[in-house]
Amino acid sequence: MTKNRETGTHRVLILGAGYAGMAAAIQLAARGKRRANVQARGKRRENVQVTVVNAQERFTERLRLHMSATGQPVAELSIPELLEGTGARFVRGWVTAVDADAKLVRIDDDRVLHYDTLVYGLGSVADTAAVPGVEDHAYTLNSAQDAELLAERLARLGRGTVVVGGSGLTGVESAAEIAEQYPELDVVLLGRQEPGAAMSPRPRAYLQAALARLGVRVLSGVEVMKVLPDAVELAGGELVAADAVLWTSGTRVSPLAAAAGLTVDERGRVVTDAALRSVSHPDVYAVGDAAAIRQGYGVMHGTCQGGMPTGVHAAVSIVRTLDGRRPKPFRFGYYHTPVSLGRHDAVVQFTHPDDSPRRVYLTGRMAARYKETVTASPWPTYGRMKKMPASGAFWPRGGRFTRVRGAR
Known part of the structure; x- marks a missing residue:
């Protein structure tokens, strides 16, 4: 050197x-x-x-x-x-x-x-360039300032529909948090894969049941073609009305x-x-x-x-x-995948070093305490x-x- x-x-x-x-x-x-x-x-x-x-x-x-x-x-x-x-x-x-x-x-x-x-x-940051309209009409979680902009929007909504684009872990955690903090809002989580797709069957089922308890409407197996000022357009032309869109699908460097x-x-x-x-x-x-x-x-x-x-x-x-x-x-080697489902619920999928799921997992308040510890x-x-x-x-x-x- x-x-x-x-x-x-x-x-x-x-x-x-x-x-x-x-x-x-x-x-x-x-x-x-x-x-x-x-x-x-x-x-x-x-x-x-x-x-x-x-x-x-x-x-x-x-x-x-x-x-x-x-x-x-x-x-x-x-x-x-x-x-x-x-x-x-x-x-x-x-x-x-x-x-x-x-x-x-x-x-x-x-x-x-x-x-x-x-x-x-x-x-990396959220990939806002891959889908038309995301850059202009969607919120992201790239920074604290971005998150605060979304918080201001949610606080003004009262009632309405929030679409979370992307059913990965960030999308799941965001949808659950919004639904828990704003129960009067209709929260829609959409993506190509079902939430928790990489988990083993039982923790995946728990995660999906928790989203349902929170009132999150899940649309899986769908592809977003365009984000509009007041809706999200899916492949096939179907429109999902949206008063706010949070984009969590994909990243770019x-x-x-x-x-x-x-x-x-x-x-x-x-x-x-x-x-x-x-x-x-x-x-x-x-x-x-x-x-x-x-x-x-x-x-x-x-x-x-x-x-x-x-x-x-x-x-x-x-x-x-x-x-x-x-x-x-x-x-x-990877060790776990902890996912919060609001403030008092979570699921933790323990993994093999290659990130494939093991049979061991945690759910509920114990999982929430675990996640809070490791992501403090x-x-x-x-x-x-x-x-x-x-x-x-x-x-x-x-x-x-x-x-x-x-x-x-």
Whole structure:
């Protein structure tokens, strides 16, 4: 690895302060302190400067956006406050270009940031371009601000119909939350697959029964052709009246990686090697939803469950390389799929490492408590990362910390 000849410091630039980016930043900062202590004891080691770039100072707790969308109070979390005391620097700005050959990043106020190692974690957003009318007439849950816009709309509706487009887990949680908080509204959940399609039969049946108890009308096996100002048009021409539409079907990533010349997959995600480095530019690590990470069972899909471990592992790999050691392969297996069904109900499908369902599952209040534990605010988790010794890497699983294989 190279370093800035003028300062003698290795500059690590992290793009995106989501779950994966923040995990990478805090792990790097903690390990940087450890390396500084080693250097103080007489062993020469390169200093590490960590800079985090994000479009806003507020941390987006994506796992709680369906709560924000129904007007429920959630904590406003500050990225600079979390980074305080770590030594990591925060830069607020929209990334407009990445030059992977010149090793620089441009942001929207014309600033240019140089790096020696880049951690690319710009994540994903709802795909509003695939279906006509979504961009103009539908709400999304891409940010806290988006969720608050929907909350304002729902609070003004009184009575009416809310259509949730997309029957995946985000759609299910959102439909259940809206139906519970606004029982006077008619909530319609529609998608190509039935809700809970990836679950085993019993938890899937429980999930569907819970939606029915909440009054959610489910239309599965349908395809949305167009979103209109007051309706959703299905294949075949059928119209579903809608006073508000929430779009949760499909995701897309930023085109910046492809424009930078990084090797990307068909969805625009950065293709990585076993250590999470770009296969075309080894000084670029990709984490979270922005990365196409292949495991033995296939390419990982984007979830917080997998995002934070990728950030941690990228940090570990960077430090190992700076110390003259080879980074170890990233290994990850899925553990569970927790789905909230309002505030006091949930279903948790435990899974095999390849995310296929096991026979074990939880339902009801116990599942709700479990989900609340494992998807609680990341603030305590990041706080522990700052304090724990940097001899291993950890991420939360089921309310406890689990060591990343190959961290040392």
